Amino acid sequence: MDDLAIELKGIDKSFGAVHANKNINLAVRKGTIHGIIGENGAGKSTMMSILYGFYQADRGDIMVNGSKVIIRDPNVAIASGIGMVHQHFMLVDNFTVLENVMLGAEENAILNRGITKARAELKRLEREYALDVNADAVIEELPVGLQQRVEILKALYRSAEILILDEPTGVLTPPEADHLFRILRQLRDQGKTIILITHKLREIMAITDEVSVMRRGEIVATRETATTSVEELAELMVGRRVLLQVEKGDASPTDVKLAVTNLTVRDGRGVVMVDNVSLDVRAGEIVGIAGVAGNGQSELLEAITGIRRAESGTVLLDGEAIGATGEADPALLRKRGLAHVPEDRHHMGLVLSFEENENAILGYHDDPEYLNGPMLNLENIRNSAQESVEKYDIRPPDVRLKTANFSGGNQQKIVLAREMERDPIVLIIGQPTRGVDVGAIEFIHKRIIEMRDAGKAILLVSVELDEIRSLSDRILVMFAGRVVGERTPEATEGELGLLMAGVEEDQEAAQ
Amino acid sequence: MSSPYEKLPGWVEYVLIPLINLVVAFLVAGLVVLIVGQSPIKAASLLVQGAFGYGEGLGFTLYYATNFIFTGLAVSVAFHCGLFNIGGEGQAYVGGLGVALVCLWLDGIFPWYMTFMVAVMASALFGAAWALIPGFLQAKRGSHVVITTIMFNFIASSLMVYMLVEVIKPLGSMAPQTRTFLEGGQLPRLDWLLAIFGFDIGGAPFNLSFLVALVAAFFVWLLIWRTRLGYEIRTMGASPKAARYAGIKDARIIIITMLISGGLAGMMALNPIMGDQHRLQLDFVAGAGFVGIAVALMGRSHPVGIIPAAILFGVLYQGGAEISFEMPEISRDMITIIQGLVILFAGALENMFRPALVAFFATLRGAGNPSEVSTPGE
Incomplete structure (x- = not known):
């Protein structure tokens, strides 16, 4: 020994x-x-x-x-x-x-x-x-x-x-x-x-x-x-057999639902985080953004969803301009059909000290269904939370439990249930499976594919290259705030890896 | 990855821990009394006797507690939004101006209950107005509300001196105070309420404001846990990023919360001014705004905790007065030390005994059923 x-x-x-x-x-x-x-x-x-x-x-x-x-x-x-x-x-x-x-x-x-x-x-x-x-x-x-x-x-x-x-x-x-x-x-x-x-x-x-x-x-x-x-x-x-590869059919994309044009975002210190990015997402397709964390993906998502103000550029949601450079308003965007599963589940997507049912309405809390005048309609809130807990198999199925006491996978399901159940037009998903266990990953991936097949336009950001490759119908690679290339999911990891490291091809460099 | 699951049963969290903190505070206070060469036992019995032992003492205890309920609620509403409103003192002071102006204006015209309704609104409005500028600066300019509310306490103090000396002092009077209100500006005392329990409140100024404070506590609970606004306030307080994500307008919520907080602090003025002195005097707040911070901390920012915490501080004020009267060797400053110790242990050191308790309950559970395995989510 x-x-x-x-x-x-x-x-x-x-x-x-x-x-x-x-x-x-x-x-x-x-x-x-x-x-x-x-x-x-x-x-x-x-x-x-x-x-x-x-x-x-x-x-x-x-x-x-x-x-x-x-x-x-x-x-x-x-x-x-x-x-x-x-x-x-x-x-x-x-x-x-x-x-x-x-x-x-x-x-x-x-x-x-x-x-x-x-x-x-x-x-x-x-x-x-x-x-x-x-x-x-x-x-x-x-x-x-x-x-x-x-x-x-x-x-x-x-x-x-x-x-x-x-x-x-x-x-x-x-x-x-x-x-x-x-x-x-x-x-x-x-x-x-x-x-x-x-x-x-x-x-x-x-x-x-x-x-x-x-x-x-x-x-x-x-x-x-x-x-x-x-x-x-x-x-x-x-502890059981898992599908490592998501099964999905071919995408049948239709109209452009989300159109981002020449979007530029600076952070608080004035550093350009998103540099003149343009992209389209059509109904019925998943566009994945690959890249090493910190290359502007977070800022891009926040600018599209109205959390962060863009410096210049336009964003069209279902053909209509949203004031990405003006007063951003996540509440209004939500009403117009933009759902957002944020990257930072613990600080942005959920309030961990809240009960499950309180998080199930975060961002949708001014929906008349949940209100009686200025008062919260607790009965409706808890009933609808109970429904989604059952539908998304959130465990334990206790809507009064503090959110911090759910496991990472179940917390993520709370966010997904909230954002997916309201029939959005465009779904923005950041790091859908970060800190989520393998069993839940399978479930979450299936849901995302289902949403695509139901005709939603989905923009997906993940630092897990495998996840991007298995879910996306088109892959954009971000490096230093710019989109440095577009590939199909068939692209090899080596090819994507080079793009992620900032090695551009001649044609893209020439643009 | 996932953090250890360190949760205590509710009764430990909300009853046992505050109680332990309190006992330790009193033990240390007892040591201090011992060092001065006095008997801590005698002091303790005087404290309890003075605060609860007879009707008048009880009346005073509840009278002080009324002040602290208002200021404690004010601080706790702001806490829920993640704001530390240290300006309760100044907001209550300016609230007093509102009460006094209404009483001076209406006391000869209306019966007390009409004057009272207007005075309630005026106290809340004046207090809220005094919190508005700090709230606005925090929301729009990021000036920290702790700094601005402290400064506004000083401004309030100067403003009130000016008002009392130069503006609303009766002509010919030497004292910086208003005239005494007529009956239309005086709140009835609640002697009947304690009489039900067989107490005679004697000269204690225990008055209707106490019931108003209880109603206010109920409305604060309703606001925070049952309304959309309360939901937004709590979201802001727990996670500003989540609030931004949810489309909650942070500037708006901060300003509204400060207005409510200031309004509650302002209402505190009803008790001493309309309920006791029947005139506006210099420095009538006498630190109640600051005690509110300790009350909110001790009461875990929940009305159900704030009311007993306020009564506790009422006991310290009234019983403390009794001690310094009966035991002249223990000066008024000693009482302040004891109050300070309670604030120290209940507020600043509230988590001192937590790790030990967590470990204790973990072993208890472990010994109880060693085979039990809890895997949340399964």
Whole structure:
């Protein structure tokens, strides 16, 4: 057993009534890449937080390199050679790479000595693992992929032998992800152990040596990656067979329902976020916008839906202009048939402290059906919420429950039910399945296709390329605020990936 | 990913935690009394005796509580919209001007109930007007309402000094106050209400405003939880982004909320002016606007919590007065310290004992049925 880097024995953890980790037994061999896969809420993050000392297990032991360690806090984890690269980077934006790497390991009140030492050490690490970063670059000026590399350097600087990466590719373009995987393989080949947490089955298949599947707080299986398949892993994750590919017929688009022309949007600081974008969406088709997060998709959606004011350009909804550059009014747009499933479910699409039925009318709360003069008609509100809870299989089916107590997938269903049930003309959907479990994804995708077949014009934004490819009838790629290309869903991932990274074809560059 | 599910049963959240905070506040206050060399037991019994022990004391307790219900409601309505209205003091002060003007004008013409109806409206209107400018600046210019309402407290103070000294003081009088209202400007006392329970309120100024305060509490509940406007206010307060998404006009809601909040604060003036003093005096608000903040915090911004919290502070005011009278070594300032401790523990440190309680109830549940697994959504 001495070749195990990490061994978890009978780890158990509850938060109140929620049993987040149940008798977890996990063995990670030294010098391997071990994948942990599972749906949201399956307990992956809890398990890793226990390993990294953020939480204490209620029961069970942690063995590092064969000896028992009590990890009281992250400092103990670091001292035991465990490093973590968080999903959301823990970097100080206006510090340099060097300063960030040193942070918390300065050694002296006077920084001079530490800086010299850190610089030398950084050089060595860069050489050893081919992790090129300019030590004096300021973090906020680095692309996301490089910021992530700094996070890895930070862990290595603290002599981590075991690296935990939590959903590392969420913010990366496909080429950046490939690069990350090359780095991880190299680290493994030099004897480091890597634990990769993800919900993307393809990444598991591409890079891991072994994979453990979590479901409802338990590890339900551990497989050698070479002997398993995407289908088997998906089934293990969900507990039943799932359709990974949505079945859909051909689109039969008719009239243009949403026409965006030369739309330009600046953010609060005056930076151009959407740059002269034009697009059409017809009734009965799904137009997908692919792109790495932060390339103007959010601002585009907000400008179309009246939440953010555009600087110039026009938006036609069913042939009529909506004042995208004037006083934007989401309430009026809603009345005219524009439904919007926002990207940010937690802050925009829902009020988490509200009861389910109160969220079921958000944005439609001045519908006379829900009112008695100035008073809310609670009976109608709750009855109609009850109907959509049943129709969309929202669980638990309790319209008086606080929204924060629903799982991510069910929260998303609350938003979808609200926006889809009112027979809109145009449906704008941002990140329909972010933080949603695989079982619910299947349901949500089916609903979106049904809406298309019912003749709705659908504009879909997602950072999940797979989702864009399987749902869309046409794909637009956004980069740096511009639409840099249009493709059919048959386009290869490599082709889309290049566009997402800003590599334009000649013809588009010439325009 | 999903955050740990740390929810406490309702009775713990709304009864046990405030109670623990209160007990700790009193324990620390007891220590302070001990340090001054006095008996905390004697002080405590005087406090309770003074506030509840006899009719007049009870009358005063409820009289003070009336002030605090109004100002507590004012602060809580703003809280629901995510606004921190610290200007209750000034709004109540200016509301008093409205009450006084109506009484001076109508007290010789109408019976008290006619004057009263006009005075209720005037108090709310004047209070609302004083909240309008901070509300407008917040809504249209983003000037933080905390800063502007504090400044408006000072402006109100100066304005009222000017009004009382230069404008509405009777000719020839040396005191900066209005003339005493005639009977048409005086609210009846509620001695009959306490008489039902066998108490004689003696000289306590417990008056009709108390019932108005209870009605106001009911209407605040109705507004916040049962009307469309309340829905919009709560959405704004809980998530401005969601409000924007829902097409709720934020500027409009902010201004309306501040008007309602200011109006409620203004109505507080009815109690001391029409119900007790029967004239407008300098500084009649006497800190009730600020106590309203503590009351709203302690009452969790819910009318059902605000009324008992207001009564608690009524107890501290009345019982505290009793202590400083009976135990001269404990000065008026000591009472302020005790009140401060209650505010500190009930307001600022309200979550101090929460983690311990969460852990305690988690183990309780765990020990009760170890095999139970709750997976929300299944």
